[in-house]
Amino acid sequence: xxxxxxxxxxxxxxxxxxxxxxxxxxxxxxxxxxxxxxxxxxxxxxxxxxxxxxxxxxxxxxxxxxxxxxxxxxxxxxxxxxxxxxxxxxxxxxxxxxxxxxxxxxxxxxxxxxxxxxxxxxxxxxxxxxxxxxxxxxxxxxxxxxxxxxxxxxxxxxxxxxxxxxxxxxxxxxxxxxxxxxxxxxxxxxxxxxxxxxxxxxxxxxxxxxxxxxxxxxxxxxxxxxxxxxxxxxxxxxxxxxxxxxxxxxxxxxxxxxxxxxxxx
Numbered sequence: 001x002x003x004x005x006x007x008x009x010x011x012x013x014x015x016x017x018x019x020x021x022x023x024x025x026x027x028x029x030x031x032x033x034x035x036x037x038x039x040x041x042x043x044x045x046x047x048x049x050x051x052x053x054x055x056x057x058x059x060x061x062x063x064x065x066x067x068x069x070x071x072x073x074x075x076x077x078x079x080x081x082x083x084x085x086x087x088x089x090x091x092x093x094x095x096x097x098x099x100x101x102x103x104x105x106x107x108x109x110x111x112x113x114x115x116x117x118x119x120x121x122x123x124x125x126x127x128x129x130x131x132x133x134x135x136x137x138x139x140x141x142x143x144x145x146x147x148x149x150x151x152x153x154x155x156x157x158x159x160x161x162x163x164x165x166x167x168x169x170x171x172x173x174x175x176x177x178x179x180x181x182x183x184x185x186x187x188x189x190x191x192x193x194x195x196x197x198x199x200x201x202x203x204x205x206x207x208x209x210x211x212x213x214x215x216x217x218x219x220x221x222x223x224x225x226x227x228x229x230x231x232x233x234x235x236x237x238x239x240x241x242x243x244x245x246x247x248x249x250x251x252x253x254x255x256x257x258x259x260x261x262x263x264x265x
Contacts, residue, residue, distance in 0.1 A: 022221070023244045024235050026263065028255040031227035031248040032097050039246045041103045043176065043222040046213065046234055048118035048205055049127075050089040091126060094227070095134040101225050105171050114175035114217050116142075118166045118205060127167045136169035143187040144209065164190055164205075166213075178216050188212065198261045201231035201254065210237040218243055232258035239263075 027037060102113040115136065117127050128139045144164040151160035168175075177184075191208040210233055214224060220242040226234035229247030231254070238245035249255040 022239065022242050023246075024239050024263070025245070026229065026232060026235060026247045026249070026255070026259060028250070028252055029248055030250050031101075031225075032093075034097070034101065034225075034246075034248070037246075039225070040223045040244065042101055042225040042246075043103060043113050043219075044116065044214065044217045044224045045098050045101050045113075045227065046116040046118075046210070046224060047098075047226050047228040048203060048230065049091070049094060049123075049228055091123075091130050092133070095130045095136070098227060099134045099136070101227070103223075105173055109173060110176060112170060112173040112175045115169045116166055116213060116217070117169065118164065121161075121163075121165050124165055124167055128169070131167070131169040135171055137171060139167050139169040141186060142166045142168060144190040145187055146190040168217075176217055176219070176222075178219070184216065197233075197236075198231075200257050200261050201233075204231040205233055207233045207237045207240070210234050211241055214238060214241055214243060230254060230258065232262040236262055 025037070025039065098115055102115065105112050115131075119127050124141055131139055142165070144166070146162045146164065149160040149162040188209070191206060191212075193206045193208055197207055214234075214237055218224060221244070223244045223246070224234065224238050226245070226247040229235060229249045232247060232249075235245045235247045249258065
C-alpha cells in the first residue's frame, strides 16, 4: 500500500543539479509508486535496506548515552529505532518491485543489469534467497573493510565489527562490468567521505563507496535507481559520474534534509 493516496505536492524535485545534463530526480514517496512518475528503467538498482534493528539501533554506539558518556545516563536515542521502517521492512515486497525497476536482460553480453543491496551480515542469505524467488537467479557478496568500528561500547568486551556488507544480484547473464582490465576482489576499502559531504543519516553510505560501485556496473548516461534513498548520497554520486538517477524516500523530514544539504549544492 502506498504511503500517499496522491503524490505529495511540491515535494518531488526534478533536476536537482541544474548544471548537469543528466537527470537527478528525488521523490518523497514510496518506491512502490514509481509508475506515477514515468521514470526510466534502470541499469542498476542500489539501496541500503533497513536492517530491522528495531530498538537496538544505537545499542553499540556512544549515542546511546548523553554526550557519549555512560556516567551521564541514557540519551533520547536509547532504546529507539533509526526510523519506523526499521521494525518490519518487507524484503519480499522490495524484491518484487525492484525486479520491475530494472531494464530487461539484453541479448548482448556485457550489458545486463544488476541490483546491489546493502544489508546486515545476517540478512545476506535472506536477500539471496528472496532474490531467487523474484528472478535474480545469481548473486554474490561484497565485503567492505573499515579502519574503525561503530561498536565502540563493546570494544573491551569482544571482537567488534569493522565491516559493511552488500549483495550483488542478477538474472541470467553477468551484469555490465567496468574493471579496466583489473581484477576486482569481493572486498573493498570503506573510503569515508571528505568533510564537505554532510552526514545526515545514521546509516549513510559514503559517496566514495557508492561511486566506486556505480562506476563498475554502469556507463555514463545509464540510469540508476535508489528505492530507499535516505540521505541522497546515491543521487549525488550519480550526478558526479554523469548517470541519470531517481531516488525515493518515505520520511518527509529526511527527504527535506537530504535535498537541502546533500543535493542542492
